Amino acid sequence: GQNIDQPTEMTATEGAIVQINCTYQTSGFNGLFWYQQHAGEAPTFLSYNVLDGLEEKGRFSSFLSRSKGYSYLLLKELQMKDSASYLCAPLNGAGSYQLTFGKGTKLSVIP
Amino acid sequence: DTEVTQTPKHLVMGMTNKKSLKCEQHMGHRAMYWYKQKAKKPPELMFVYSYEKLSINESVPSRFSPECPNSSLLNLHLHALQPEDSALYLCASSQDSGRGTEAFFGQGTRLTVV
Secondary structure, eight states: OOEEEOOEEEEEEEETTTEEEEEEOSOOOOOEEEEEOTTSSOOEEEEEEEEEEEEEEEEEEEEEEEETEEEEEEEEEEOOOOOEEEEEEEEEEESSEEEOOOOOOOEEEEO | OOEEEESEEEEEEEEOOEEEEEEEEEEEEEEEEEEOOOTSSEEEEEEEEETTEEEEOOOOOOTEEEEEEETTTTEEEHHHHHGGGGGGEEEEEEEEESSOOOEEOOOOEEEEOO
């Protein structure tokens, strides 16, 4: 099994920067995904980290530290449309990999 | 085509009914997944199919029966469900079930059991 911890809710102002943290304990770690899910919609892929360090993709960046079991998602220049749930998903297992989601962080962007 | 198509979008069924959820992708992905999502909760993995073979069953009750007829299709057969099984059922696919392959999700079937 695995233990994934991320804040339940966060609020940030339009145009600001927000960092969503995720800590995990898992066996057979094979990378970590971040997904975005708007209310009533399907999750969509944001990023994947398998090596330590920062991966930047436009306004979104994701960081991984395997030794600390820690990742964060950094969102810059926040827009109202960024209001959504952000799901941390470590990939574990051997053979067939299991993508298991954390509880998600509901981000509210306010004017 | 980067779509995963699920039908129906909505389904209401009685506890004695038998119904099926369908999922289709034409991206050549060889791994397909069923997730269950209750309101305000993250998706929970139910089943993983890899190369059309069931590779993971996350202790799902037998009233849920998955089937993978070919590499593009994934079904979830439902029988004798309970009201607590009402949820959004999401299908996803990825290139394979190995590392670094992002999963693409369908829009889900919202199931209500009455």
